[in-house]
Structures are given as C-alpha cells and as structure tokens.
Amino acid sequence: MKSLRIAAVTALALAPAALVAGPAHAADATVSILHAVPGATVDVYANGKALLTNFKPGTLTDPLMLPEGTYDLKVTAAGAGAGGAAVIEAKGVKVPGGANVTVVAHLSEAGKPELTPFVNDTSKVPAGKARLTVRHTAAAPAVDVRANGTVALKGLTNPNEAKAVVDAGTIKADVVLAGTSTVVIGPADLTLKEGTNTIVYAWGSAADKNLELAVQTISGMHSAPGGVPAGAGGQVAEAQQGAEAARYAAIAGAGALAGGLVLVRRRRAAAVR
Amino acid sequence: MPYEDDERAGRHRPARPSRPFRGVAAALAAALLAGGATAWATRSSDAAPTVGTSRSLDPSTSPARSTSPVGASPAASASESGRVTAEPPAARPATQAPASAAAAPDRLTIRRLGVDMRIVPVGVARDGEMALPGSPATLGWYRYGPRPGEPAGATVLAAHLDMPGYGIGPIAVVEELRKGDVITVSSGDTVRRYTVTSVRSVLKTSLDLSGLFARDGPPVLHVVTCGGDFDREKRRYDKNVVVTAEPTG
Numbered sequence: 189m190k191s192l193r194i195a196a197v198t199a200l201a202l203a204p205a206a207l208v209a210g211p212a213h214a215a216d217a218t219v220s221i222l223h224a225v226p227g228a229t230v231d232v233y234a235n236g237k238a239l240l241t242n243f244k245p246g247t248l249t250d251p252l253m254l255p256e257g258t259y260d261l262k263v264t265a266a267g268a269g270a271g272g273a274a275v276i277e278a279k280g281v282k283v284p285g286g287a288n289v290t291v292v293a294h295l296s297e298a299g300k301p302e303l304t305p306f307v308n309d310t311s312k313v314p315a316g317k318a319r320l321t322v323r324h325t326a327a328a329p330a331v332d333v334r335a336n337g338t339v340a341l342k343g344l345t346n347p348n349e350a351k352a353v354v355d356a357g358t359i360k361a362d363v364v365l366a367g368t369s370t371v372v373i374g375p376a377d378l379t380l381k382e383g384t385n386t387i388v389y390a391w392g393s394a395a396d397k398n399l400e401l402a403v404q405t406i407s408g409m410h411s412a413p414g415g416v417p418a419g420a421g422g423q424v425a426e427a428q429q430g431a432e433a434a435r436y437a438a439i440a441g442a443g444a445l446a447g448g449l450v451l452v453r454r455r456r457a458a459a460v461r
Numbered sequence: 462m463p464y465e466d467d468e469r470a471g472r473h474r475p476a477r478p479s480r481p482f483r484g485v486a487a488a489l490a491a492a493l494l495a496g497g498a499t500a501w502a503t504r505s506s507d508a509a510p511t512v513g514t515s516r517s518l519d520p521s522t523s524p525a526r527s528t529s530p531v532g533a534s535p536a537a538s539a540s541e542s543g544r545v546t547a548e549p550p551a552a553r554p555a556t557q558a559p560a561s562a563a564a565a566p567d568r569l570t571i572r573r574l575g576v577d578m579r580i581v582p583v584g585v586a587r588d589g590e591m592a593l594p595g596s597p598a599t600l601g602w603y604r605y606g607p608r609p610g611e612p613a614g615a616t617v618l619a620a621h622l623d624m625p626g627y628g629i630g631p632i633a634v635v636e637e638l639r640k641g642d643v644i645t646v647s648s649g650d651t652v653r654r655y656t657v658t659s660v661r662s663v664l665k666t667s668l669d670l671s672g673l674f675a676r677d678g679p680p681v682l683h684v685v686t687c688g689g690d691f692d693r694e695k696r697r698y699d700k701n702v703v704v705t706a707e708p709t710g
Contacts, residue, residue: 419624
C-alpha cells in the first residue's frame, strides 16, 4: 500500500477521552464511520486508542455516541498497531455536540486517501417524502445523479454533497459524468423510505474501474399527515338531524296529546257536576 | 274541637286557585310528564364507553415515547446506561436492507356489526392529509406506518363515513363498537385479532396526529372515520371518530 500524506481535516474531530467515557451527555455527537477506500482492510485509532479493527471497504459502522470535542484520527493497515504507518491521518478534528455525523475514509478526485466528515441532515421531512443525499467520495470527475433517467442532482464534485426532499418510493438510480449520459455507476434500485434521510455515496476509482454506490439510511424524521378527511357526503349528519327533529316532534306531540286529554276530561267532569 | 279548628283554619287558608287555572296546570303537568317519558324512551343508547368530545386523542395505553429520533440504536453503550465500555461498534456492508417481509393488510371484519371491508394501501394526498380510497366501501391503510404484526407503532386504517352519490358507508357503525369487541385484520393468509379498547369522537382541531400515526410505542390498531357536525359548504365533518384496538393474537 502506498504511504500517503497527511490529510488535514478541519471541520470535525472526535473527542479525546470518549472511548472509555462515562454517561451520555446532551452534547454527545452521533458518529458513524464509512470505509470507502477500495482494497484496504484497516484499523482506525482515535487519540492513540483503537476504535475499529479489521474495518473492510464498503462497510459502515453502527452509530457511536461520542462527547463533543477534538480528536486525532489515524487509519493504519489492519494489524499495524497504534504506531503503524498512517494510511490516512487527521489531527484536531472537531466534533460539535448534538450533531449527527458520518466520517468517510475515501479517495480524493486525484485518488489520494483522505477523511471527510459530513454532517447528516436530521430535520423532519413532510409526510410521504424522503430526503435523498448524495456524496461524491470517488476518484472521479464531476457527476450528475439521475432518478429513473432524469437528472436529480447535478454537477457534484469530490468531496461534496447535494440533497433534495423527494417523494418516498423506489427509484432506478444511476450516476453519469456531469452533463453527459455516460453512465459511470448503476443503474441500481434505490429505496427512498418515507421519513428517512437516504444517503448515497459514490466511491471507488474511475481509473481502476471499481466505482460503486454505498448507502446509509437514517430514520425517524417522518411527519404525520395533516389530517384524515373521512367523509364528504354529509348523509350521516343529515340522518342524525332528521332523527332529532322526529324525536322532538314526538316529544311535543306526546305532551300536547296528554295535556289535551286532561283538559277534555276536566271539562266533562265539570259539565257533569 | 277538630271541626271548629278546621273552620277556623279554613278561614285563614290562602285562597285556592280558580278552576280554569287548575285545569291548565293539570294539563301542563300531564304534558310535561308525557313529553319527558317520550324523551327518555327515545334517547340514544350509550353503548360506546365515551362518545363525547375529548380534548385530544389520548394514547393512554401507550407508555411515554422515546424522543430521540435518529438512527439505529447506537453501539458503544456509553450513552445507554452509563456503563463504561471500549467495545468497538459493529460495521456492516453499506447496502440497503431488504424490504419488510410482512404482507400488507387487505381485509377487515367486525363480526358483531357485520362489517367486512377490503383494505388497500394509501399514502399522502397533495394537500398533505392522508389519502383515502374514493369509495366508502374500501378502507385505506397508511402505507408509511407499521403493518399488522410489526412490533411497534400504530397501524392506521381509515374509510369515508359517507360520500355524495354513495350514501353512508359501512364504517359508520364503528360508533357502536364497545370495549372488548373483536376486529380481525387479514394480511394475505395471516389473520390477526384485535380487541377494542376505546372509541372516541374528537374535534379535528384537537386531534393528536402524531399519536394517531405513531411509529413507536406498543403495537396498536387505529380505525378512523369522521363524525360530528357537517359543514355543507366545505363538505367536511368537524370530528374524527377513532377506534383503538390492541392485538390479541
């Protein structure tokens, strides 16, 4: 494996003492790590302590709660040890409390391994919709992302992302060189589950012909529909009003009848006397 | 002497009402009595536990829901219980999980009330409300929520109470449901039974929609239609009738 230069990552870092941390705080961040460097099984260290071992390409960790702060990250070949040669290194990466983050080990557009932290959008999505996020983490030029043959997100470059709120459902997704119809990845079925942020990563190397898609799904951002409009005829209400009217008529009629009978009887009785 | 006392008492008695007045009073008393008896005899029977306006749909059977919305349950349990652990989080292939194997619901029956209705999956209408099948004969199942048999949340089924041209739909009888009544829902070959725990009529403006469409908490069935007063101009009812039922196997 080539030895590679340190890639400085300034946006985010993982906090120092987190690996043997105590109870959760509201200021913890939710952190997932994606291994998107082809061909290298690696170990990941945070502040000198092993965080992951035998981490395979194309795999994504379960979310990890880490206190906010700054971290030094190092990726080595599997089994190389904490002092082993760095495949990727990033010092002083800041992790903001409460954020949901995916740290991605990937190739730059030029093919150099680096680490990029992405903040995941966990804001609520309207009923019936999903958020689609696409991240360009491949050694490839600018691309467009298509859904069912139509460009959905265009001109995406490494290491950037684009996102949109779309109808939930399953689409046929593919990736083309920007402005062209030259397909470089896919097509593949992609399920955009309602209420989720479905995050798609383009990764690998165009030169090595191993470009592919990785998917991460974050759920829980659904919204309820605005109501249940279950009746537009009004016939039940009419029937109820009719029944009420009939009832009042019956009450009034019974009253009138009884009152009338009493009067008649009294007059007859009076007449007899 | 009694008679002397009475005579003396009679002279001081207040004047009795005149005869015509007494006649009217007697007639009135009879009228009120007869009217009251009729009113009582024609009162609607209060079969359902509480059919009246509630302030909100009260998910009283559900425990407090977790408010943390995001992601799979976290690994590295420092967050869960304060336990110290250095266990590395699991890593899995970054691909999509296959879709749920459970079948969608397709039929609802309420034997005691003679209800037997088809169910179709529905989503969200353009205005953001739940979409419903056009005909009151068919129930819509909110497809983005849990299906019968799933371990958490509310399976929501709804049908129109009535429709121009169609008349009153079969769902209208749910107001007669009682606590303990059985509803069965079929999903393909699997039939599941639910026991009614409440029937409520709630003003739409007070309805807790996130509770009605909850995706967490214990599994429950919500059968929904409309009720209350009808606005002829807007063609809308002002209430929802919500039947809550729990799975019983």
